[in-house]
Amino acid sequence: MNITLPAKYNFVPRFYRLAIANILSNLMVPLAGLISVAFLGHLQAIDALAGVSIANILFNLIYLILEFLRMGTTGLTAQAVGADEQETVLLVGLRNGLIALVLGIALLIVQYPLREVAFSLLSADTDVKIAGIDYFNARIWGAPAVLLNFVLIGWLLGREENGKVVILSVIGNAANIILDYLFIVQWGWSSVGAGVSQASSQYLMLFVGIILASQKIQRQQIGAVMPQIMDFAALKATLALNRDILIRTVTEMSVFTFFSNLSAMMGTIIFTQNSLLGQITHLNVYLTNGLGFATESLSGNFQGKDSKQQFVPLLKISIASSLFIGSTIATICVFFPQIVFGILTNHREVTDHINNYIWCVCFILVFNSVASMLEGFFLGVAEGKIIRNVSLISAIFGFIPSAIASWYFHNNYILWFSVIMFMFAKMATMFVFLQKYLSSNIHVDPVPLKVIENSIPLPREVNSAKSFGFQIRD
Numbered sequence: 001m002n003i004t005l006p007a008k009y010n011f012v013p014r015f016y017r018l019a020i021a022n023i024l025s026n027l028m029v030p031l032a033g034l035i036s037v038a039f040l041g042h043l044q045a046i047d048a049l050a051g052v053s054i055a056n057i058l059f060n061l062i063y064l065i066l067e068f069l070r071m072g073t074t075g076l077t078a079q080a081v082g083a084d085e086q087e088t089v090l091l092v093g094l095r096n097g098l099i100a101l102v103l104g105i106a107l108l109i110v111q112y113p114l115r116e117v118a119f120s121l122l123s124a125d126t127d128v129k130i131a132g133i134d135y136f137n138a139r140i141w142g143a144p145a146v147l148l149n150f151v152l153i154g155w156l157l158g159r160e161e162n163g164k165v166v167i168l169s170v171i172g173n174a175a176n177i178i179l180d181y182l183f184i185v186q187w188g189w190s191s192v193g194a195g196v197s198q199a200s201s202q203y204l205m206l207f208v209g210i211i212l213a214s215q216k217i218q219r220q221q222i223g224a225v226m227p228q229i230m231d232f233a234a235l236k237a238t239l240a241l242n243r244d245i246l247i248r249t250v251t252e253m254s255v256f257t258f259f260s261n262l263s264a265m266m267g268t269i270i271f272t273q274n275s276l277l278g279q280i281t282h283l284n285v286y287l288t289n290g291l292g293f294a295t296e297s298l299s300g301n302f303q304g305k306d307s308k309q310q311f312v313p314l315l316k317i318s319i320a321s322s323l324f325i326g327s328t329i330a331t332i333c334v335f336f337p338q339i340v341f342g343i344l345t346n347h348r349e350v351t352d353h354i355n356n357y358i359w360c361v362c363f364i365l366v367f368n369s370v371a372s373m374l375e376g377f378f379l380g381v382a383e384g385k386i387i388r389n390v391s392l393i394s395a396i397f398g399f400i401p402s403a404i405a406s407w408y409f410h411n412n413y414i415l416w417f418s419v420i421m422f423m424f425a426k427m428a429t430m431f432v433f434l435q436k437y438l439s440s441n442i443h444v445d446p447v448p449l450k451v452i453e454n455s456i457p458l459p460r461e462v463n464s465a466k467s468f469g470f471q472i473r474d
Contacts, residue, residue: 008313014160015294015317021162023290024169025153035176036194039184048191050124051131055191058118059139062107064253068245069100069147070154072238074293075300075380077158082304090217091225093155095238098229100151104144111140131191138195145202152209157297164212168205175201244384251391255399255422262407262415270412273354276344277361284329284365285372288322292376299380308441311377315434318373326369330362360416367423374430383437390429398425 005012036056040049073096080088107114115136119129149168156165179200183193228234256278263274295318302310333340337358341351378386402418405411 008310009317011298011310011314012317015298015314015321017162018157018160018294018297019290019321021165021169022157022293023287025157025165026286026290026293027169035173036180036184036198039180040191040194043184043190047125047127048131048135048194050128051133052135052191052194054122054124054128055132055135055139058136061253062143063146063150065246065249066103066147067150068242068249069096069103070150071245071293071296071379072096072242072384073151073154074158075296075382076238076241077155078160078297078300078380079304079382081159082301082307085304087221087225087228089159090221091228091234092158092238093151093213094222094225094229095235096151096154096242097148099238099242100147101144104147107140107143107147111137115140135191135195138192139198140195142199142202145199145206148206149202149209152206152213156209156213157293158300160297160301161212164209167212168209171208172201172205175204241382241384244388245379247388248384248391251388251395255395255419258399258403259415259419262403263412265407266410266412266415269349272345272347272350273357274412274415276341276350276354277357279344280329280333280340280361281364281368284326284368287325287329288369288372291318291322291325292372292379294318295373295376296380299377300382301380303381311438311441315373315377318376319370322369322373323366326365330365333358333361357412357416360413360420363420364423367420367427371423371427371430374427374434378430378433378437381437383433386430386433386437390426390433393429394422394425398422 036052040052043049073092076092076096077089080086080092115133119133119136122129122132124132149172153165153168156162156168176197179197180194183189183197187193189196259274260271260278263271295314298314299311302308302314337355338351341354345351375387375390378384399418399422402414402421406415406418
């Protein structure tokens with residue numbers, strides 16, 4: 001049976017196709033480390049497993065910080081696609097690719113001091129450190145490919161070429177599994193093999209991605225735009241957007257790092273409980289970020305097409321979908337806590353009282369579900385300053401006061417309240433900025449609404465806009 005959607009919601013199939021592709025590609029970096037851990041976990045010696053697990057924390061941290069390359073590429077590409085500016089579409093990819101290549105080479109140059117500082121902070125056994133360093137030394141050479149793949153995937157998603165993103169995700173992870181089996185199980189390279197496998201799979205993925213991305217691009221087109229790559233104004237705007245996203249990411253990472261440190265100060269049991277509850281929030285983040293990136297692609301596309309009346313329907317669909325995911329995860333945790341956390345650990349002293357904090361996670365899941373969609377919207381319209389300012393405001397006024405109180409009173413409930421306040425402040429502040437942005441960008445022809453609103457029904461777009469709490473210009 002064919003379902004005909006109202007005209008203003010005709011983007012919904014595009015939205016969910018983008019969301020699925022985003023979720024799959026989102027899981028690539030953590031899944032790469034998980035696959036290696038799974039192979040190493042079946043070796044006799046545990047040192048390699050522990051060393052790779054420690055080094056994976058460092059790589060996940062580095063690549064999470066640098067994911068602004070992907071986030072900053074998607075929205076700008078989508079805007080250029082919406083405006084049908086093919087030259088700009090190509091320039092966005094090339095310009096961000098150049099930034100990714102420079103950063104990737106920079107990581108290779110500073111790999112020694114980076115490695116020494118990171119591993120000097122660890123208190124692991126010598127054999128574990130050696131295994132971690134071996135893994136780091138091998139995997140770091142894949143950094144340029146990883147960062148270029150961030151840009152490539154962001155660029156493809158901005159063009160809504162979802163199938164190619166899924167293909168790249170499958171190729172990257174399939175290659176990693178095959179190479180892990182070859183290097184670790186068959187050749188016995190242990191942690192070195194895990195690092196070589198991940199670096200190699202990223203270069204293979206990049207090679208295939210370049211082929212897929214260049215299918216609709218002529219060599220002459222690239223030659224024509226090459227002189228414009230270093231255009232000062234455009235490069236400055238790109239760097240400014242990436243800077244704002246980076247500040248936002250570092251701010252949020254700092255919040256959760258302080259949360260973990262304060263949890264550790266309250267004892268092993270509380271730290272473990274908070275870490276397990278944190279895994280639930282991380283799962284929600286990976287899923288809702290897929291919807292958020294889909295929102296970014298479509299909001300950028302609508303901005304480029306000057307179809308701004310689609311903003312409100314897009315936000316309604318994305319927020320409702322995200323809330324469904326967050327509410328579903330929260331409901332499962334509330335009604336089946338022993339099953340959920342029993343899968344993660346069999347230590348009864350941890351799971352017996354974890355129920356006391358589940359309600360905190362429920363609030364966080366709901367607030368984060370909404371905030372992620374609003375953040376995706378602002379990324380799509382390239383309002384990097386807004387997401388930067390929102391994160392800073394939320395950390396300073398939402399998180400820090402309660403976090404200090406939790407440290408002073410040594411109270412885990414107050415600590416969780418600090419995260420709730422951070423997420424609530426982020427959501428509420430986003431709505432304030434959203435109201436201002438929509439009220440200044442969506443308008444109808446200058447007909448006095450008061451004259452007509454009592455005689456004929458307002459257009460649905462106007463009613464939708466009013467339902468978000470902003471005024472339509474007279």
